[in-house]
Amino acid sequence: MYKRMTSYIEQHNLLYPSQYGFRKGHSTQHAVLDIINDTQANMNQQLLSCGVFIDLRKAFDTVDHEISSTIMASMGLLMIGSHHS
Secondary structure, eight states: OHHHHHHHHHHTTOSOTTOOTTOTTOOHHHHHHHHHHHHHHHHHTTOOOOOOOOOOTTGGGGOOHHHHHHHHHHTTSOOTTOOOO
16 A cells, blocks of 8 residues: 555655655655754855744644545545545
């Protein structure tokens, strides 16, 4: 299921290009390097940079599973009524 889902997501380009988590060949080190490079480029142009860092470890505990199932189905990732509890 994991391979099928990741293949579908990649084929349909469903992730933002700067999405690093859960992607092959993308790591938190890549994310940090992008932040550093962007900040340095802004400094060279005398622009300001701002970062907002949010800890989302418990985010999925607050997700309405019915809504997320509907969203996943609209993306072609889940067939409503096909999952078993």
